Amino acid sequence: MPELPEVETIKEHLRELVVGSLITQVEVLDPGLVEQPSTEEFERELEGDWISGARRRAKHLIVELDSGNFLVFQLKIGGQLLLVPPVEEPKTALMLVLHLDGDRRLFLRDETRFTRARLLNAEELEARLSTLGPEPLEDEFKNNGVKYLQEILSSRRAQIKPLLLDQKVVSGIGNIYVDEILYDARLHPRRKANTLSSEEWGRLHAAITENLAAGVEHRGTTVRLYKDVLNRPGEHQNYLRVFEKQGKPCPGCEGEVIREKVGGRPTHFCPSCQLEEWREGEQELTLG
Numbered sequence: 001m002p003e004l005p006e007v008e009t010i011k012e013h014l015r016e017l018v019v020g021s022l023i024t025q026v027e028v029l030d031p032g033l034v035e036q037p038s039t040e041e042f043e044r045e046l047e048g049d050w051i052s053g054a055r056r057r058a059k060h061l062i063v064e065l066d067s068g069n070f071l072v073f074q075l076k077i078g079g080q081l082l083l084v085p086p087v088e089e090p091k092t093a094l095m096l097v098l099h100l101d102g103d104r105r106l107f108l109r110d111e112t113r114f115t116r117a118r119l120l121n122a123e124e125l126e127a128r129l130s131t132l133g134p135e136p137l138e139d140e141f142k143n144n145g146v147k148y149l150q151e152i153l154s155s156r157r158a159q160i161k162p163l164l165l166d167q168k169v170v171s172g173i174g175n176i177y178v179d180e181i182l183y184d185a186r187l188h189p190r191r192k193a194n195t196l197s198s199e200e201w202g203r204l205h206a207a208i209t210e211n212l213a214a215g216v217e218h219r220g221t222t223v224r225l226y227k228d229v230l231n232r233p234g235e236h237q238n239y240l241r242v243f244e245k246q247g248k249p250c251p252g253c254e255g256e257v258i259r260e261k262v263g264g265r266p267t268h269f270c271p272s273c274q275l276e277e278w279r280e281g282e283q284e285l286t287l288g
């Protein structure tokens with residue numbers, strides 16, 4: 001499931017390998033892919049355009065075009081952008097082929113077929129991205145993120161995990177990194193945001209930036225489907241402590257990692273390190 005670090009890795013590859021290319025032919029193989037405009041218009045507009053840049057916003061991969069248009073992908077669960085032909089190439093998984101000059105092809109492959117693409121002008125792009133929360137690896141969030149998180153969340157009674165997955169709160173966090181973040185911050189995923197102490201907001205902020213930066217450094221996490229543009233897995237899966245580690249020992253204590261649903265999502269945590277009743281326990285202790 002591509003989150004910030006995986007989309008960031010793909011974006012960097014596109015900058016290195018694809019920017020400056022001419023799109024000579026466009027084949028949409030799955031009509032469910034294109035949300036906007038029509039498939040015919042999508043193909044017609046893209047053909048003959050040059051790829052002038054690539055950027056990322058939250059989990060959106062944005063290909064900048066010479067015409068001033070933007071090709072925006074949401075890779076959702078299993079989307080892969082590949083410069084090398086998929087090995088077995090099952091026709092059902094291939095959603096789009098962009099033929100580039102120099103006899104190269106950029107394949108969009110997705111077994112789950114949830115990937116969506118849009119061709120937008122600058123105004124449409126801005127409107128589409130306008131509700132997204134701050135980028136956690138940008139300086140503004142790195143420097144003022146503790147205050148920001150407290151301001152927008154500390155009066156919320158919702159559980160902390162679903163709040164962190166809300167792209168309006170912070171951009172780019174999905175179900176893998178959020179479990180690792182909450183583990184590092186020693187916060188139970190069901191803790192209500194309005195019960196966090198100042199120290200816990202500080203720990204949470206540090207865990208967000210550190211985990212996402214490590215994910216980028218390790219070129220993403222491949223649990224199942226994620227591959228980079230050259231069809232290589234990432235390496236951050238080797239650094240996960242709790243995600244899908246249920247039944248395994250917690251690296252920080254004698255306990256065992258467990259898996260439960262929180263906010264409808266499979267959630268992995270250590271019930272000894274991430275105490276659900278931490279705050280209440282603390283208060284009782286204080287009251288004597």
Ligand SMILES: [Zn+2]
Nearest residue numbers: 250253270273
């Ligand atoms: Zn533990």
